[in-house]
Amino acid sequence: MIIKTNAIVLNIRPFSESSHIVNWLTDAHGRITTIIKGAQRPRNIFLGQYDLFYTCELLFYLRLFQGLHIVKECFPLKHRAAFRTYWPGTACASYFSGLAAKTAPLYAPQKHLYALLETALDFFAGQVDEADIVSYGRDGQPVRPSFKRATGQGCPALPGSTSSNTHLQTGLFWFELKLLGSLGYAPRLDACLQCHQPMSTSGAGVSADGRRVPISFSAARGGVICGKCAGQGRETSGRIAPDSFALLKFWQAARNIHAIRNVVCSERQLKDVGAILGSFLQHHLESENTGREAAFSILRQWRGTSFNQERFSP
Numbered sequence: 001m002i003i004k005t006n007a008i009v010l011n012i013r014p015f016s017e018s019s020h021i022v023n024w025l026t027d028a029h030g031r032i033t034t035i036i037k038g039a040q041r042p043r044n045i046f047l048g049q050y051d052l053f054y055t056c057e058l059l060f061y062l063r064l065f066q067g068l069h070i071v072k073e074c075f076p077l078k079h080r081a082a083f084r085t086y087w088p089g090t091a092c093a094s095y096f097s098g099l100a101a102k103t104a105p106l107y108a109p110q111k112h113l114y115a116l117l118e119t120a121l122d123f124f125a126g127q128v129d130e131a132d133i134v135s136y137g138r139d140g141q142p143v144r145p146s147f148k149r150a151t152g153q154g155c156p157a158l159p160g161s162t163s164s165n166t167h168l169q170t171g172l173f174w175f176e177l178k179l180l181g182s183l184g185y186a187p188r189l190d191a192c193l194q195c196h197q198p199m200s201t202s203g204a205g206v207s208a209d210g211r212r213v214p215i216s217f218s219a220a221r222g223g224v225i226c227g228k229c230a231g232q233g234r235e236t237s238g239r240i241a242p243d244s245f246a247l248l249k250f251w252q253a254a255r256n257i258h259a260i261r262n263v264v265c266s267e268r269q270l271k272d273v274g275a276i277l278g279s280f281l282q283h284h285l286e287s288e289n290t291g292r293e294a295a296f297s298i299l300r301q302w303r304g305t306s307f308n309q310e311r312f313s314p
């Protein structure tokens with residue numbers, strides 16, 4: 001049976017002397033692995049038709065449980081050429097597509113994950129159109145308009161700009177939170193895990209004698225614990241600063257990537273939120289942090305010393 005679908009290239013490996021094995025996240029068939037025969041020959045019909053992080057229109061012979069699917073035709077819909085020169089964006093794309101590949105099961109259609117990865121790659125390449133942005137409805141499900149080619153207009157990430165590289169990192173946090181939410185692993189930030197009392201917007205808990213005490217985050221338990229409960233229990237959790245907690249809560253609630261545009265964070269806030277999400281991802285998705293750390297290291301180096309220290313005011 002021949003299948004036609006839109007698909008994003010997750011990774012490419014050489015196979016034999018002339019072929020490629022390509023892992024894709026498809027719109028309608030989940031993650032699939034295909035063989036592209038003759039792809040390494042000098043003259044072949046697939047030359048320039050696919051590469052890392054491309055979105056393609058794919059035609060393949062479905063061979064369920066019979067080995068690799070065979071690609072018949074492939075046509076690029078989005079090249080995302082910025083990834084050839086814009087290394088901070090490429091590092092983010094590499095890490096996030098690896099995370100999507102790890103969490104997407106074979107043959108299980110996950111349109112929300114496809115839409116999220118599509119938007120993430122556009123964002124990291126600095127090619128986000130208003131019409132292509134994935135948003136989240138009141139039911140928590142992603143809403144993405146019909147497919148449209150990116151034009152590069154209205155992009156929040158402008159290669160070479162200092163603030164855009166901060167946006168890459170905060171954007172990465174937003175995409176991690178949305179990925180966790182779509183998988184049903186969203187960290188609980190609205191109430192204490194232990195006493196179930198709502199958390200104040202400042203993030204501080206209130207002790208029995210009315211004192212304001214900092215709250216803690218437990219990656220193992222999947223959320224925040226008020227100061228009063230954290231002091232009483234034997235939690236192996238870390239304290240979280242109120243402003244970093246407010247950022248985390250704001251991004252989790254934000255339905256659209258544009259929410260990060262007007263937020264400028266300090267290095268300490270980026271470090272706090274990065275550490276919390278990193279430990280959470282490790283606990284709940286068992287994800288290796290190597291790609292994540294490499295991406296953040298490249299972003300830090302790219303920002304250099306001219307980082308804007310302006311604090312976020314919730």
Ligand SMILES: [Zn+2]
Nearest residue numbers: 192195226229
């Ligand atoms: Zn509590």
